[in-house]
Amino acid sequence: xxxxxxxxxxxxxxxKLSSQLSNAEKVxxxxxxxxxxxxxxxAEGDHTRLVLANQTxxxxxxxxxxxxxxxxxxxxxxxLVxxxxxxxxxxxVLSSQLSDSEKAxxxxxxxxxxxxYLPAAGNHLKVALANKFLGPNNLNTWYVYEPxxxxxxxxxxxxxxxxxxxxxxxVLSSQLASDEKVxxxxxxxxxIVDSENAVGNHVRVTLxxxxxxxxxxxxxxxxxxxxxxxxxxxxxxxxxxAPVPPKVPILAPPAPVDKPTGPFRLPGFSSxxxxxxxxxxxxxFTWAEATKNGSRIPESRNIVYGIIRVAGVLEEVRSRxxxxxxxxxxxxxxxxxxxxxxxxxxxxxxxxxAVDFVVVGVHPSTVYANLNSWWGSRGGLASSSIFTHIDxxxxxxxxSYGY
Numbered sequence: 001x002x003x004x005x006x007x008x009x010x011x012x013x014x015x016k017l018s019s020q021l022s023n024a025e026k027v028x029x030x031x032x033x034x035x036x037x038x039x040x041x042x043a044e045g046d047h048t049r050l051v052l053a054n055q056t057x058x059x060x061x062x063x064x065x066x067x068x069x070x071x072x073x074x075x076x077x078x079x080l081v082x083x084x085x086x087x088x089x090x091x092x093v094l095s096s097q098l099s100d101s102e103k104a105x106x107x108x109x110x111x112x113x114x115x116x117y118l119p120a121a122g123n124h125l126k127v128a129l130a131n132k133f134l135g136p137n138n139l140n141t142w143y144v145y146e147p148x149x150x151x152x153x154x155x156x157x158x159x160x161x162x163x164x165x166x167x168x169x170x171v172l173s174s175q176l177a178s179d180e181k182v183x184x185x186x187x188x189x190x191x192i193v194d195s196e197n198a199v200g201n202h203v204r205v206t207l208x209x210x211x212x213x214x215x216x217x218x219x220x221x222x223x224x225x226x227x228x229x230x231x232x233x234x235x236x237x238x239x240x241x242a243p244v245p246p247k248v249p250i251l252a253p254p255a256p257v258d259k260p261t262g263p264f265r266l267p268g269f270s271s272x273x274x275x276x277x278x279x280x281x282x283x284x285f286t287w288a289e290a291t292k293n294g295s296r297i298p299e300s301r302n303i304v305y306g307i308i309r310v311a312g313v314l315e316e317v318r319s320r321x322x323x324x325x326x327x328x329x330x331x332x333x334x335x336x337x338x339x340x341x342x343x344x345x346x347x348x349x350x351x352x353x354a355v356d357f358v359v360v361g362v363h364p365s366t367v368y369a370n371l372n373s374w375w376g377s378r379g380g381l382a383s384s385s386i387f388t389h390i391d392x393x394x395x396x397x398x399x400s401y402g403y
Contacts, residue, residue: 001036001037001038001039001040001053001073001074001075001076001077001113001115001130001191002034002035002036002037002073002074002209003034003035003037003040003048003050003066003071003072003073003074004032004033004034004071004072004073004074005029005030005031005032005033005034005066005070005071006031006032006070006071006072007031007069007070008028008029008030008031008070009028009029009031009066009067009070009071010026010027010028010029010067011026011027011029011050011057011058011064011065011066012025012026012027012047012064012065012066013025013026013058013061013063013064013065014065015043015044015045015047015049015065016045017045024058024059026058027057027058027064029057029066034209035050035052035053035055036052036053036054036055036189036190036191036209036210037050037051037052037053037073038051038052038053038062038115038130038189039051039115039128039129039130039131039140040073040130040131041131041132041133041140042131043065046067046068046069047065047066047067047068048065048066048068048071048073049063049064049065050063050064050065050066051063052064053188053189053190053191054184054188054189054190054210056185062187075113075130075131076113076114076115076130076131076153076155077153077154077155078113078114078115078116078117078130078151078152078153078154078155079111079112079113079114079151079152079153080111080112080113080114080117080127080144080149080150080151081109081110081111081149081150081151081152082106082107082108082109082110082111082148082149083108083148083149083150084108084147084148085105085106085107085108085148086105086106086108086144086145086148086149087103087104087105087106087144087145088103088104088106088127088134088135088142088143088144089102089103089124089142089143089144090102090103090135090139090142090143091143092120092121092122092124092126092143092369093122101135101136101137102135103135104134104135104142106134106144112127112129112130112131112132113129113130113131114127114128114129114130114151115128115129115130115140115157116128116155116157116230116231117151117400117402118230118398118399118400119364119365119368119369119382119383119400120143120365120368120369121365121366121368121369121370122145122363122365122366123145123146123147123363123365123366123385124143124144124145124146124365125143125144125146125149125151125400126141126142126143127141127142127143127144128140128141129141129142146365146385151400151402152402154231154232154233154234154236154402155191155231156191156192156193156194156195156229156230156231156232156233156399157189157190157191157192157229157230157231158189158190158191158192158195158205158222158227158228158229159187159188159189159227159228159229159230160184160185160186160187160188160189160222160226160227161186161226161227161228162186162225162226163183163184163185163186163226164183164184164186164222164223164226164227165181165182165183165184165223166181166182166184166212166213166220166221166222167180167181167202167220167221167222168180168181168213168217168219168220168221169221170198170199170200170202170204170221171200172200179213179214180213182212182213182220184212184222190205190207190208190210191207191208191209192205192206192207192208192229193206193207193208194206194233194345194346195229195346195395195397196346197393197394197395198221201223201224201225201394202221202222202223202224203221203222203223203224203227203229203395204219204220204221205219205220205221205222205227205229206218206219207219207220224377224394224395224396225377227395227396228377228396228397228398229395229396229397229398230397230398230399231399232382232399232400232401232402233344233345233346233399235342235344235345236342236343236344236347236399236401237342237401237402237403238330238341238342238343238356238401239341239342260274260276260277261274261275261276262274262275262276262287262288262293262294263275264287264291264294264297265297266297266298266301266304267298267299267300267301267304268300268301268304269301269304273287274287275287275288275291275293275294276288279307279308279311280308280311280312280315283311283315284314284315284318284325284326285311285314285315285326285328289328289331290307290311290328290331290332290352291331291332292330292331292332296332296333296334296337298332298352299334302351302352303332303350303351303352304352305352306332306348306351306352306353306392307331307332307352307353309353309392310331310352310353310354310355310390310391310392313355313390313392314326314355314357314390317357317359317371317390320370320371320374321359321362321367321370324359324360324361324362325359325360326357326358326359326360327357327358327360328355328356328357329356329357329358329387330349330355330356331349331352331354331355331356332349332350332352333347333349333350334350335350338350348379348380348391348392348393349391353379353391353392353393354380354389354390354391354392355389355390355391356387356388356389357387357388357389357390358386358387358388359388364383364384364385364386364387364388365383365385367383367388368381368382368383368388371388371390372398375390376396377394377395377396378392378394379391379392379393379394379395379397380393380397380398380399381397381398382397382398382399382400382401383400383401384400384401384402384403385403389401
């Protein structure tokens with residue numbers, strides 16, 4: 001989201017006449033200046049409260065009030081519409097378990113701009129409102145029962161969680177001249193176009209609107225532990241073709257097959273593999289599941305290693321979910337298959353180290369909530385209403401598919 005100043009104005013620390021404020025409580029902002037904002041909301045006296053995303057003004061302040069006639073706001077690309085009278089809640093639990101101060105009634109047809117949204121336990125979404133505060137405590141972060149709302153649009157945000165340096169190449173900052181790196185403060189946020197794993201535990205990011213440094217560059221490398229990324233990339237809507245399986249009893253691992261079936265070869269390996277065999281010895285997931293019954297054979301040795309890596313992760317997930325059976329919806333995709341199913345431009349499925357799966361008898365949002373803290377910054381984690389996604393990209397990324 002952006003705000004554009006359309007007339008020379010003063011940003012103020014409170015929504016008052018500028019004559020009522022000291023010089024330390026106001027900052028002159030020139031016509032034509034633009035800022036990325038995290039959120040905005042109505043304020044008294046024909047003002048708007050703005051929370052700046054990646055800049056500070058005055059005495060390092062991010063929260064300012066602007067006079068409405070002097071600004072134009074480009075609204076959030078994400079919109080939430082309430083499709084059934086509902087309660088917004090402070091925790092993702094039954095409303096009967098909450099006090100009156102922990103929930104807010106929201107009427108059917110109400111619309112909100114969102115900063116972000118993520119899956120939460122119990123078929124809920126965690127939403128950060130961009131343009132409203134709700135409840136007696138004027139909060140903007142809430143949980144809502146997902147069937148009661150519809151979310152459209154997408155945005156991906158990078159948040160800096162530790163003071164860091166953005167660099168034009170993925171090397172130690174000591175190897176760069178001072179004009180080749182940009183200091184970015186903890187708490188700064190950027191909307192980004194995309195992100196991709198890079199060498200040296202870095203992440204390549206492309207900023208959407210704000211260039212940095214003397215050359216106003218938009219492509220930078222950030223040290224992975226210093227950032228988080230949240231939000232679903234545009235057009236990342238893999239076709240939900242696999243049905244949700246019915247609840248069934250927990251099953252024992254299948255008995256070993258006397259004679260493996262489905263021989264095939266993998267690039268970079270001299271031995272013969274079999275579709276019926278587990279990827280991890282004595283494991284629960286086979287090469288048939290990873291390759292869609294042999295129709296998507298990996299194109300390189302590195303992709304094979306990605307498949308093996310995430311197969312080990314799936315074994316961990318199965319253990320965390322009380323050894324319930326896991327059904328694989330989608331694993332390795334070659335670029336053509338990825339485009340055909342509506343995958344993201346830089347989908348980890350093309351690297352072999354991403355899986356969309358269903359834990360039998362457990363809602364995907366609850367699976368997400370169970371895995372979120374455990375998975376941490378090891379990779380991506382996401383959920384739709386019918387599957388959970390996990391990948392080993394090596395940096396923190398979270399999103400909801402919005403359906």
